[in-house]
Amino acid sequence: MFDVLPDRLAWYVGGPILGLLIVGLFVVANQPLGASGAYVQTSGLIRRRSDIVVWRVWYFVGLFVGGLLVTQVFREGAEIRSGYDAMRDVFPLWATIPLVFGGATLLGYGAAVAGGCTSGHGMCGTAQRSPASMAVTATFMATAILTTFVLRIATGGDL
């Protein structure tokens, strides 16, 4: 709408801001700035469980709203599209959908087994100097890079 933000914020601006947000949530509520927990609480709300952490659901909504503000209000505004451009260049839509769904299911399951994801373990856990979080982070970085390499080989270098 207003187009005041650059196309992409430089990492040396975005990264430190995120670091301050991580500190901020600890300072205010002594809680990590994770994301999978917010999914767990939101799915608890959908299934009408009574023991959910309500503020994590608001946080879940906030993530969506924050993305909306940046991409649609402070930038020119993005139109409805499929996304996944690099994958769509290689695979048709009928193959992209199960790949994305299957990958997402696997990462959700893995996050639940590990007890956190890129934000909870990768950034907040590592920032707390937790050996478990560092082990999770090293493991998922390694398997992700390896998987990307395998996909690249399997598609003849296209993906």
Place this chain on the structure above:
Amino acid sequence: MRLNIIGLLFGIAFGGVLAASNLHEYDTIHAMLRLDEFDVFWFMASAIAVSAPLLYLLERRGMNTPFGGELSLSRSMPEKHHLQGGALFGIGWAIAGTCPAPALVMVSSGAMLGLVAIPGIFLGLHLRERQQQSDQHVGDGEHRMAVTSDR
């Protein structure tokens, strides 16, 4: 009530930073994992470089937080489930090119395949929860689910 507003605001700020850095785009994550571009690694490293020393100092000073008692960091030793979960997460992350927080921003940016990724993440988390009969391990890394109510 007040904690809900704080949660919403932190969510907006986090989602905003992810969107501004284009981390919601499959292409960004894919280029990172292909090792074509190191910006996201630097992004994560600089976030940790800023937060780790500050958290260390605040914990040492025994800071009292308004909503969560004394600021305390949690550290645990790696167990088997950390490595197994991390390995699966990495494979899924590479295929789907997104993770829980950026997937939400993906949808707000208009990329409709995010609507395929989000239910997948819910399903994956749910499958594990059902298997375990408890959500003991499900959380935010060094997790704590103690703050349940507002005061």
